[in-house]
Each structure stands twice: as structure tokens, then as C-alpha cells.
Amino acid sequence: MARVGLDASVGVHAAIVVSVLLAALAAGCTKSEAATADSRQLFANACARCHGADGAGGIPSFGGGPAPRNFRDRDFQRGRTDEQLKMTIRDGKGSGMPPFGSMFDDAQLAALVAQIRSFDPDRK
Ligand code: HEC
Helix, strand or coil: CHHHHHHHHHHHHHHHHHHHHHHHHHHCCCCCCCCCHHHHHHHHHHCHHHHCCCCCCCCCCCCCCCCCCCCCCHHHHHHCCHHHHHHHHHHCECCCECCCCCCCCHHHHHHHHHHHHHCCCCCC
């Protein structure tokens, strides 16, 4: 029994690796700006209370809610384009990530994306 379970999880893991590689290929052609003092400030003011000042995520803001995304996760960084990140900031996601709507202009959205990318462990 235990052996069957092990084989299945290896298969699932291989499938995840393949889909992450494909996502990385799709996302590979976009290059984000570098983080600046302004982008850090913006993130600290609007996002850090949930995502953490270091971008490592946090605890759900209500019982049973989704955990705020950990931006230090490689698979997350590879799996989202800059446009997808901007869309999440504007439109929110699920029950936990609030939609910021038109609160940020294009330059601020780009700065927030740069800030999220600065947490990528592969970028240092
Ligand atoms: C009230 C808490 C809260 C605040 C404030 C918040 N977030 Fe989130 N965020 C979340 C949660 C919870 C998730 C996970 C949502 C899910 O996966 O269902 C999330 C997910 C995300 C994601 C990942 C979406 C994806 O594609 O999986 C991004 C990007 C993001 N937030 C960016 C931001 C930015 C930028 C700010 C500041 C402008 C911000 N968040 C402010 C709670 C928050």
C-alpha cells in the first residue's frame, strides 16, 4: 500500500516539474524593472501587512481563509507573468487577496511588480 502511494506521488511531482518548466518558458521573455526605494515603500504600505515585509507570505487574515502568497517561492515566480501579477493587484484573487482597483496607476503597478520580483530567490 505504502509503495503504491509513493509511486503516485513521484508521478505527480514529475508532472508539476514539467508544467513549471513550460510556464517558465512562457514567462521567460518578459523582464521586470528593478525594485526601488519607492516600490519598497509602496509594498510596505499596502501589501506587507499580509504578505510580510520580506515577501514571505503570512497567516490567513480570517479563519480558514487562504494564506497570503509567499513571493519567495520559485515556482510562483516562474508561474506568473508581470501582466498576471498586475491583474491580481487590480482584480484581487479568491476570498483573501483584496482588489485594489484603480488605486495604483500604471507606474505604481509596475513598481509593485518589480517589488514582487525582487523577492525571487533566483534573482539575487
Ligand atoms: C488583506 C491581506 C492582503 C493584502 C493587503 C494584500 N494581499 Fe496579496 N494576497 C493575499 C492572499 C490571502 C493571497 C492568496 C490568494 C489565493 O491564492 O487565493 C494573495 C495573493 C497575492 C498574489 C498572488 C496571486 C496569484 O497569482 O496566485 C499577488 C501577486 C499579490 N497577492 C499581490 C499583492 C500586492 C502587490 C499587494 C499590495 C498592493 C497585496 N497583494 C496586498 C492577501 C493580501
